[in-house]
Amino acid sequence: MGLSTTIATVFTALILITGFSLNLVIVVSTAEFLRASLRDGVAMDRQVFDERIDIEEVAVDGSLGLIIMNVTNIGETSIMADDFRLIDLIIVYYDDSGNMKTLWVPYSQEGASAPYWKVRRVLFQGGEGDLINPISFGLSESIGAWDPHETLEIEIAVGESLSRFVYVFMYSPSGGQSSIATSI
Amino acid sequence: MSSTMISEAIIMVAVIVAGSMLTQVFLISITRFQYSSNWATKDLSEKMLTSVLIIYATNSSSSELIFWVKNIGAVSLTRQLVKMSDVVLVGPSDVSEFSYSDSGSGWSYSLLNSEDEKWDYGETIQVTLRLDSQLEPGDYTLIFVVYNGVKTEYTFTIG
Numbered sequence: 550m551g552l553s554t555t556i557a558t559v560f561t562a563l564i565l566i567t568g569f570s571l572n573l574v575i576v577v578s579t580a581e582f583l584r585a586s587l588r589d590g591v592a593m594d595r596q597v598f599d600e601r602i603d604i605e606e607v608a609v610d611g612s613l614g615l616i617i618m619n620v621t622n623i624g625e626t627s628i629m630a631d632d633f634r635l636i637d638l639i640i641v642y643y644d645d646s647g648n649m650k651t652l653w654v655p656y657s658q659e660g661a662s663a664p665y666w667k668v669r670r671v672l673f674q675g676g677e678g679d680l681i682n683p684i685s686f687g688l689s690e691s692i693g694a695w696d697p698h699e700t701l702e703i704e705i706a707v708g709e710s711l712s713r714f715v716y717v718f719m720y721s722p723s724g725g726q727s728s729i730a731t732s733i
Numbered sequence: 734m735s736s737t738m739i740s741e742a743i744i745m746v747a748v749i750v751a752g753s754m755l756t757q758v759f760l761i762s763i764t765r766f767q768y769s770s771n772w773a774t775k776d777l778s779e780k781m782l783t784s785v786l787i788i789y790a791t792n793s794s795s796s797e798l799i800f801w802v803k804n805i806g807a808v809s810l811t812r813q814l815v816k817m818s819d820v821v822l823v824g825p826s827d828v829s830e831f832s833y834s835d836s837g838s839g840w841s842y843s844l845l846n847s848e849d850e851k852w853d854y855g856e857t858i859q860v861t862l863r864l865d866s867q868l869e870p871g872d873y874t875l876i877f878v879v880y881n882g883v884k885t886e887y888t889f890t891i892g
Contacts, residue, residue, distance in 0.1 A: 556745055560752035564759055571763045579774050586778035589807055593784065597805060634846045635855030637803060639789050651791045653801060653845060653859060722855035724786045724805040 597723045599625040604729040611733040614707035627694035635722035643713040663708030672700040782807040787887035798862040810852040817880035825871030838865040
């Protein structure tokens with residue numbers, strides 16, 4: 550075998566090895582990227598699946614425009630008190646003049662001016678109490694969590710009188726929904 | 734003997750040059766392939782992590798709809814990206830497509846529970862859709878499509 554044949558063979562081998570290595574790097578990096586995305590995607594889906602809420606009772610004072618309701622975390626995951634601002638509350642109601650209105654109510658634990666919704670207290674097994682991850686509301690940030698099986702007593706101030714009936718729709722941060730309707 | 738060595742040397746140089754050129758072309762092709770592959774993977778990954786949900790829709794007047802869309806994915810959308818979304822309204826008699834517009838026919842939005850300008854996970858936008866015709870009674874389907882093609886649908890009735 551001549552020198553040129555040897556060099557050609559070495560070059561061919563180098564090209565093949567380099568190509569194979571680069572291909573391997575591409576496949577591995579692509580797989581790693583997809584694996585991370587899939588893992589995050591599954592985690593998000595799991596959160597959507599595990600995060601469920603249920604509005605159990607509602608009481609309405611139509612003249613004051615006030616709605617009090619109990620909502621229980623019936624999912625498998627806790628919702629941090631700091632994330633309560635991510636809970637959506639939409640109400641559909643008739644005002645005193647008989648006009649139907651739809652209102653997205655913002656979360657405001659201070660409850661300075663209506664419309665707002667805020668947590669009055671935390672209930673567990675029918676009584677007041679929050680043993681696990683107790684919720685404490687602060688001015689700048691809140692601590693604690695709304696854990697599974699715990700019930701929040703929520704106050705909704707609409708800012709005007711209500712008549713006939715009220716629909717309340719509530720959505721958890723990951724989109725879990727519960728609704729209730731009541732006559733006035 | 735001498736002429737054989739010269740021939741061998743010429744062939745060796747030719748093989749080295751050809752091999753180098755081939756290697757260069759091969760490496761360039763592989764790099765381009767890697768770039769395309771990374772781009773496609775990134776795009777797919779972003780789509781997998783993007784998720785939005787229309788939570789409620791209603792009409793606020795005879796030619797205006799409002800609806801609320803929640804970001805339930807891991808991807809944060811900047812104001813520029815949100816504005817690239819499209820709204821499709823399937824009505825009882827026709828289908829219309831709307832782009833973002835601050836005034837006139839089209840849709841605009843406001844971030845409701847955000848602490849910054851980005852539309853992050855769990856946050857909700859209120860979308861106002863201004864139509865160029867009157868809404869007629871019937872069933873409607875709203876489709877909100879974000880910049881990368883991920884969409885959410887909501888069906889409601891106007892009585």
